[in-house]
Amino acid sequence: MLLLFPVFNLYGSSLLILSSQGLIFSFLLFKRYYQQRNTSDLLLGLILIITCYHQTAYTIGFMDWYDTYRTTKINYYLVDLSLALAPLLFFYIKSIIQPDFKLKDINLWHFAPVLIYMLIKLFVWIYDAQQDGFHEVQNGPMVMQFEWKFLNPFLFLFRTIQMLLYLAFSFQIFFAFREKIKHYFANTYRLELRWLQNFLFAYSFLYLFYSIQIVVNEMIIDLSWKQKWWFYLLSGITIIYVGIKGFFTEISELKSVDFGTFKLPKNEPSRTVKKESVDQFSEKKALINNYFEDHKPYLDSELTLISLASRLDMSREELSDIINQGFESRFNDFINSYRIKETKRLILEDKHKTLSLLGLAFEAGFNSKATFNRAFKKSENQSPSEYLESMT
Template identity: 45%
Template sequence: MSLLPAFVFPNFNIHSTPLLILVLQGLIFVGLLLVKYAKNKNPSDLLLALILLLVCYQQTCYTVGFMGWYDTFRNTKINYWLMPIALALGPMIYIYVRSVTTSVFRFTRKDLRHFILAIALVIYRVSIYTYDTLQTGFDATQNGVLKLALDEPIVLPILNFLNFAVMLLYLAFTFQLFYNYRNKIQQYFSNTYKLELNWILSFLVVFTALFLYGTIQTLINEYVTELSYKQQWWLNLFMAIITIYVGIRGYFTDTTKLKRLNFTFTPNPISIPQVEKDKGVSQEEIDHVRTYMEKEKPYLNPELNLSDLATALDMSRAQLSQVINNGFNKNFNDFVNSFRIDTFKEKLKEGKHKQLSLLGIAYDSGFNSKATFNRVFKKLTSTSPTEYLNSHIQ
């Protein structure tokens, strides 16, 4: 009688079943995003599908492991194809966010430089696998000569360090890209809550959380205590859950709205010194803009943007931007929202708060969300709407 444990594949257990379900759902969203890309030709959908596919690939390798594949078939060559995915994932996250925040985005040969390390890794692994397959007895073992003598002791520690460094750098680059873009759109749009790309921020936060979790687990495994295969399962579960979250949010979020607007000029910076305030801007232009805002009340439209207002005023975007920045010493976002705040205050004086909620009055004043209204009101008045009501309105 054999004393060796009997391994059977597939083994649906508490570790394998949740991963299997989540990975299959992740692959479904990969397919949905590819269909969406084929229909709309939005490169962001294709890039997000590739991101999910990359994560699902790694999760599939671990899922079949928890299902007993590697115990049942001990000569499986999976170790050749388990690669540090951050070498490709980090650059893909950066390029995905760039594709969303660029009016006309095209992937070019120049972008391939971001994937030099990932491409080199694939070529290297294919090379050592090819060499090992030519050695006697390779079919009966899991790891060949070069895998044991070169890859495991020398190359893999270097790859783990590069994996950490690449992901850290690209997350930092991507957050910088996002915040620069969010500041930029305030020069063009009056309500930036929907346009501030909350989806992108959430996308970056969850991948950052995953990166930090993985880093902590690696440090514990290397310097505190060696973690078992099952103890490392939580990272795989976390990654699988994030895959579903990203798939759902990414599929149902429209990232094309800003692509229909191209930023063909850069607004002039706001002139702070009083002596420069009216430089290049006539009083007639300032009065023209102010009169139109007061009489026509275009700010009541929540979707008002610089292009629409410039057209209504028979001005170019660059000209209007200069008038607002230098004539009113504000960016477009603060300029329009200051009229909305004044309208909100007037409605409070009229007693509108007795019939409507403060949020309802805010919507009637041109805001499109509670978050935007509260943030803008606090910024421009240094108090909250409720505090203002209690202190100024009898």
């Protein structure tokens, strides 16, 4: 018999290449976890492994596995591990924004659904293997009459609800952390929050695309293998993006952030600061103003709420309250407003003739182009280059 497998074509080869690269990055992440014991590396490696694993059926299908081996039992070997993917996404985000996060026994209950599903798959396999003629067919009666008709539809519904919940929790803790960062640090983009956001968006898009594809296939029109291939191509591209960005993005500084007992200030205009009098509050507000005029702490690109509080001999909670209530601003915007004023002052002194706009931004205390452009446009309603053109 002439074996047709493997057949290399656009559909199978592209998935094979993308998944292979994902496996390489998984290995690199596991290796780094072994060396440095960063839980986030272990979790991201597992996420990549599962995403690559889910490419298997379609990859070998396009390479003519099923046509070559018509009695293959691969449908029994391949187990849908997406029930483990949702909690892994959530734990990955937590492992970065919570420095003391460790996987504990109590976390294992999150993976109970996938363990139950694997036991059911094992039962299906054992039952079918005992049936007459099992070795002459690809799928036994339990697969066709139970798994495909009942288990898979229930699995899709359960997986959809599960992924929605875990993604919602993940976005919730991420946005809360990002908001807290803005009250703590002046320069936020250097902390690579954008990577975490894009990571969540990537898997949210995959989840949405896949769900729509299933609904269309089940309720509107039967999609062909080639039509379903687009999801797996997008999944493969996501694997490459997550592998590269996840491995090379430096998040150690972000993971080391310690807020201590600091809490976000509440938006309550009538709330006083630690029951101090209005006069005392005004005095400390004036103290901050004078300190900024005399010492220009905003020129320090590494300035944080805690370092500024130390210089002013205040607690960080007290300083945060004064900035939020007295100046009606978050720490991030408050510091950047001074840096923007400094940038504009440098332009008025014609410093832009010897330095680029980015150079002026660095002189004013910014430490990234993205933060500078975003803060400037938010404050002045125009980009730095547009402002410069209007001044010349």
